[in-house]
Amino acid sequence: MIPIETHGLTKYYGSLCAVDHIDLEVGNEIFGLLGPNGSGKTTTVLMLTTLLRPTEGSALVCGHDVGREAQEVRRLISYVPQDMAVDIKLTGRENVALFAKLYGISRRDETIDRVLGMMDLSERADDLVRTYSGGMRRRLELAQALVHEPKVLFLDEPTIGLDVAARKKIWEHIGTLKSRGMTIFVTTHYMDEADHSCDRVAILDHGRVAAVDSPSHLKGLLGKDLISARISGEYCRDLPEGVTMMGGKENGEVVFSSEHASERVPELFRRLEEQGAVVHSLSVREPTLDDVFLALVGSREDGSAFDDHKFRTMLRRRG
Amino acid sequence: MKDIFYYFERDMLRWVRGRVSVISALVMPAAWLIFVGLALPTTFTENYIDFITPGILVLTMLGASLQGGSLLIFDKILGFLNKFLALPSSRESILFGKILFITARGLLQATVILLLALVLGASFLSPWSLVLTYAILALFGVLLSAFSTTIALYLSDHDAYAAFNAMVSMPLFFTSSALMPYSVMPAWLSALAYWNPVSYAIDAIRALQEGVLAWSRIGALLFLATVVVGISVRQFRKVTL
Numbered sequence: 001m002i003p004i005e006t007h008g009l010t011k012y013y014g015s016l017c018a019v020d021h022i023d024l025e026v027g028n029e030i031f032g033l034l035g036p037n038g039s040g041k042t043t044t045v046l047m048l049t050t051l052l053r054p055t056e057g058s059a060l061v062c063g064h065d066v067g068r069e070a071q072e073v074r075r076l077i078s079y080v081p082q083d084m085a086v087d088i089k090l091t092g093r094e095n096v097a098l099f100a101k102l103y104g105i106s107r108r109d110e111t112i113d114r115v116l117g118m119m120d121l122s123e124r125a126d127d128l129v130r131t132y133s134g135g136m137r138r139r140l141e142l143a144q145a146l147v148h149e150p151k152v153l154f155l156d157e158p159t160i161g162l163d164v165a166a167r168k169k170i171w172e173h174i175g176t177l178k179s180r181g182m183t184i185f186v187t188t189h190y191m192d193e194a195d196h197s198c199d200r201v202a203i204l205d206h207g208r209v210a211a212v213d214s215p216s217h218l219k220g221l222l223g224k225d226l227i228s229a230r231i232s233g234e235y236c237r238d239l240p241e242g243v244t245m246m247g248g249k250e251n252g253e254v255v256f257s258s259e260h261a262s263e264r265v266p267e268l269f270r271r272l273e274e275q276g277a278v279v280h281s282l283s284v285r286e287p288t289l290d291d292v293f294l295a296l297v298g299s300r301e302d303g304s305a306f307d308d309h310k311f312r313t314m315l316r317r318r319g
Numbered sequence: 320m321k322d323i324f325y326y327f328e329r330d331m332l333r334w335v336r337g338r339v340s341v342i343s344a345l346v347m348p349a350a351w352l353i354f355v356g357l358a359l360p361t362t363f364t365e366n367y368i369d370f371i372t373p374g375i376l377v378l379t380m381l382g383a384s385l386q387g388g389s390l391l392i393f394d395k396i397l398g399f400l401n402k403f404l405a406l407p408s409s410r411e412s413i414l415f416g417k418i419l420f421i422t423a424r425g426l427l428q429a430t431v432i433l434l435l436a437l438v439l440g441a442s443f444l445s446p447w448s449l450v451l452t453y454a455i456l457a458l459f460g461v462l463l464s465a466f467s468t469t470i471a472l473y474l475s476d477h478d479a480y481a482a483f484n485a486m487v488s489m490p491l492f493f494t495s496s497a498l499m500p501y502s503v504m505p506a507w508l509s510a511l512a513y514w515n516p517v518s519y520a521i522d523a524i525r526a527l528q529e530g531v532l533a534w535s536r537i538g539a540l541l542f543l544a545t546v547v548v549g550i551s552v553r554q555f556r557k558v559t560l
Contacts (some may be wrong), residue, residue: 030473049405053559074405074407083397085397089332101321
């Protein structure tokens with residue numbers, strides 16, 4: 001049984017096409033849906049979790065159509081949205097108990113203890129969630145999502161707004177869940193996290209799938225080494241032969257690609273200086289998923305409306 | 320069915336643990352009764368407390384129910400609703416859980432008013448009519464909380480909901496028979512008041528004071544509640560985001 005498959009999955013909001021004919025097949029793996037804000041990741045997840053009706057196309061979760069057999073799909077999945085919705089006036093145990101009750105779990109207390117234990121929350125289970133850190137709240141949501149042992153777990157930006165240690169821990173837990181046979185469908189715009197943790201990723205750009213493969217394969221597609229540079233001043237694009245400019249990133253880094261890059265650095269440096277640019281640094285490095293994204297999609301400039309809700313959520317989690 | 324209770328339990332726990340909101344919910348209606356019931360100079364009745372208490376009871380249910388819609392708004396803004404809608408449990412249990420909690424909370428407030436009214440010298444209710452008063456208030460609460468919760472399903476944020484609440488609650492209250500009998504209203508107001516659902520509940524409770532069961536008013540309330548709850552269930556079943 002294929003955990004998730006979509007056929008020409010499409011969603012229009014009015015005339016805006018948020019998701020544009022996506023065909024995906026997700027096996028028993030950690031599958032990452034990557035893309036900048038506004039690329040259609042959340043819309044895709046909402047359709048797969050039966051919360052939004054596709055305008056066109058279809059999606060099957062464990063063989064059940066998300067439109068016609070929504071009820072069956074809901075029994076098989078869990079969905080953790082990015083908002084971090086846990087009741088801060090309830091204890092961790094009470095939060096999980098609500099879901100255990102709503103899912104109609106038979107051996108309830110046992111199950112609650114087990115999932116809290118899995119997420120390393122046993123010691124704090126009876127404290128009010130108000131006192132939990134952001135990472136703990138996210139793990140509590142995972143615990144809620146695990147009470148009915150779902151076949152497929154949907155996580156929308158599970159690490160957004162968390163500190164580095166908390167992120168690492170979340171990904172470790174996700175890895176453990178996969179080793180227990182769960183399929184995990186995760187969206188993120190943190191390329192480095194997807195690079196380390198996902199078995200396969202799909203890169204989404206304006207609602208379209210630009211590429212689907214394992215991170216190492218995608219990086220391999222670039223084929224060449226990269227030269228990362230910090231440059232100021234004027235330079236036209238007259239580059240040494242075989243060196244191509246891939247683009248500039250939001251952090252001011254300019255990326256070039258070339259075969260045998262380390263041998264081309266002196267020449268590139270000379271060429272840039274001749275054209276009047278000031279070169280602050282040049283270094284050769286391995287490609288990352290971020291570079292794959294740059295090559296496939298171009299600049300990561302975010303043209304969508306500022307999401308004030310997401311911003312507020314992020315601020316709230318700082319505490 | 321059990322799911323309704325689980326959702327109710329969640330809202331109840333959250334409410335009880337936010338102590339300020341509990342105190343405010345119990346003090347507010349008392350303030351209304353004292354300042355409106357004792358302070359207004361009236362000529363049409365000897366015992367204004369007896370007259371105004373049904374009005375304040377229904378007003379309290381009205382306020383509690385309309386304010387209750389914001390519970391769903393918050394569930395929606397904060398992402399809880401998404402999680403609940405993705406559960407296999409029936410979606411209308413979310414609605415009924417809210418109706419149950421909002422109505423129960425309103426009845427608790429009504430109890431404060433009834434107790435206070437007795438202290439202030441109201442002298443109107445036999446035990447039997449007290450039971451019927453609760454039943455009428457509950458029916459009114461179900462009607463209004465189903466309405467407000469379903470409206471909340473379609474409003475995007477708290478500001479929009481507050482605007483809706485203000486727009487609905489004040490006119491409904493002031494064009495009702497809460498503050499004065501039909502006989503002293505201007506003709507245009509009494510016509511308006513007669514068709515106002517808030518008046519259905521108030522008139523039905525006032526009739527109880529005289530030992531009369533006002534079937535037409537209770538019937539109208541029952542009919543309206545059935546229709547609104549029916550529509551609400553349909554909306555909850557088919558809602559997408």
